[in-house]
Amino acid sequence: MGTRTVIPFGPQHPVLPEPVHLDLVMEDEKIVEAIPSLGYVHRGLEKLAAKKDFNDMVFVSERICGICSFIHSMAYSTAIENIMKVEVPERAQYLRVMWAEMSRVHSHLLWLGLAADALGYESLFMHSWRVREKVLDVIEETSGGRVIFGTCKIGGVRRDVDAATLDKTLKMFDDIEVECQEIVHVFAGDPSVHKRVAGVGILSKDDAYALGAVGPVLRASGVTWDARKLGYAAYGKLEWEPVVETGCDVPARVLVRAKEIFQSIGLIRQAIKKMPKGPVEVRVTGNPNGETIMRVEQPRGELVYHIQANGTKNLARFRVRTPTFANIPPLVKMLPGCELADVPIIVLSIDPCISCTER
């Protein structure tokens, strides 16, 4: 046994777009323990529910995370709609699926880029983000925003998308799909990427299940579970299967996310084709009274909203369990025994979203 050294990793570190701190206990080049410390982006926004109207909280929930922003606002709105027993128009349900899947495509491309950067493959990082900009163009064309959409509201969506724009969206995604195939081809087939990550960051199927991993981390360890199968919004009316890989390591997680890009593009096509005509919102009056739990699938995994309302305009309790929070115990399990140089890519392989986790 060598001498133990503690290497601080973060909170400000080139591979981390967001602050998180890990104390890495090392024996030579090997990690024996990883101690996380959090709180650098804690704002305390759950408590804001006591100060803001429940309708305004849609904007706050959208800003829990700037990457899966739309999915947060959708989860919050659906939860309140469940309490108030509001029937959301069908067109709004399909539009929600379309925007949610667009955020998944841009989030996964963003992640593929960051992963390439962590591997030292800068041109691949640039290419992923170049394609991601095209997705952002579609998002801007349909919703008006680039990263914060602002389109979801309680009772439906804030704006409709006309047929011409939907046609254009389909065409743009045809181009995006071709470009994504080129990028994924490099991730899946390049021998230097493979050599760098094969067998790194192992999380067995049993560990993934026992530690409560969610999202691509869970599915890359061979467990078939995707919260979209619960059928919220219009997911119940679309045809698709969760992407599952059995590699249990970093390349398996890369593959799950890469395949989910194409799955999402497929879902966007289905949603646009099946979208009925009609209104996109209903008028919601009164205040919510009751309790609900809402589970949705974010790009990073399963997101849980717990809301208690007491009949006033402020919610009694607003609680969010985010996917990265669920994936931190599996991450702490993956790190011991790995090399210091592998830490950035292993940390990234759970696609950490710290601003979600700390809120």
Added chain:
Amino acid sequence: MGIMSKSPWILHYDGSSCNGCDIEVLACLTPLYDVERFGIVNTGNPKHADILLITGAVNEQNKEVVTNLYAQMPDPKVVVALGTCATSGGIFRECYNVQGGIDTTIPVDVYVPGCAVRPEAIIEGVVKALGVLELRAAGKAQTHTPTGKVKA
């Protein structure tokens, strides 16, 4: 254009932002906006940086990190507050753990509002910061001690 404003190196730190502004900062560096063609390089090391880009508001936990990063940067240096949260606390202003904008902790030279701030606005903010950097290098703008106090 003087010697300081030719290839500024930037340091990006996420205060307590929602990530929206941070991914827009990264988007500036990637092919569509590509600020590297102007010699603007994103560095991870505060000791190499000329411009500090901060997104998000200041809270109890990151106050010290922000002060440390600022103190480690060599003079002359410029601070740009990106996004509504960094300028005033934004939508999170009323949160119990949010102190307010970046200027509650360190001196800010350029404010770039927006939620989320757009890449074009970020680039304009950096260009404005270059002007301040130039003045400061020539001794024509107010300078601060590492702790953020105004130098006499």
